Amino acid sequence: MLLAASLLFKALAILLLARIAWADFSTQKISNRDVLLLLCLGLATLHFHSLQTGSWLDMGISAIGGLILFVALFPFWLLRKVGAGDVKLMSVVPFLIGGSDLVVFSLLLLVFAIATAMVVKNPFLLPAGMFRHYVQHLDRKGVVPFGVPISAAAICAIALQMYYSLMVATGSGILQQLN
Template sequence: MTILLTASIVFKGLAILLLGRIAWTDFSAQKISNRDVLLLLCLGLGALQFQALQTHSWLEMGISAFGGAALFLALFPFWLLHKIGAGDVKLMSVTPLLIGGSHLMVFAVALLVFAIGTAALVKNPFLMPAGIFRHYVQHMDRKGVVPFGVPISAAAICALALQMYHAIMVATSSGILEQLN
């Protein structure tokens, strides 16, 4: 069982690194590549698979798949109306499979906080410390472009980091890590 826990933590760590890359790419180029979203999907499904093997229950994977499908169906009309980018829709649809159904509330609260912060920065660029960032945000405001992949990635990173912390704390308190040494 410890190998499954370790593999799950490694997959989540790799997902955090990939989410950081997605956030930077979306911030700098307003583009979320399909390759990165597919990699996130694979990492998320792998971590959910390890969790299902540990708990002997597939319920978490089913809830996550339902959440991803629901988000895709809810956000697809907004993409058709050009209110949100296709990369943002795909990233939001993959996120429940990455995070897991039981941690979606943590993700939702973090997403709300980061989205409000992003909207505040776009509407009030004078809040930013450096002139170059002010200029960049004013450019985004003029063009009507908001890199929504940044708050999605930040919220997913927070949820994954909390999961990893919780898994490590449970492993150390149950003596699993002492058995490894």
């Protein structure tokens, strides 16, 4: 039962991350409401994981990771290098991902951030005229919607976690007992 609830919350987090990515791309804003919802989903998922494993270590690592990310990114917000929504979103991601998969998230974030920067700096790589025009507008304003690569990396990391959880559950016969 805990596995099903955890998977449901992770699926809801993926949908909310997709919404955040679209909102950040189209308006360059990440709402506090969405970040708080993500935090609640992440805490619930970590709580379910802690009940399954009997260890609260992952929740502690996530809390420390979120705090470190907030403290590290806050000066960049003060210097106007990143937006406040990006800082808050990055601070919440460790609660969604869990402490054990932060390395996977970091590698995915690196890949998606480089891809985003390349698209913003080289809009001629894009096929559609309107999309190219929009990205050129973002480039002229000096704005990069960093919530998009953060959300994409988090979605991929959560999807990998869900896949792994289902494979472990299937291999141990838990899903066969439910049928």
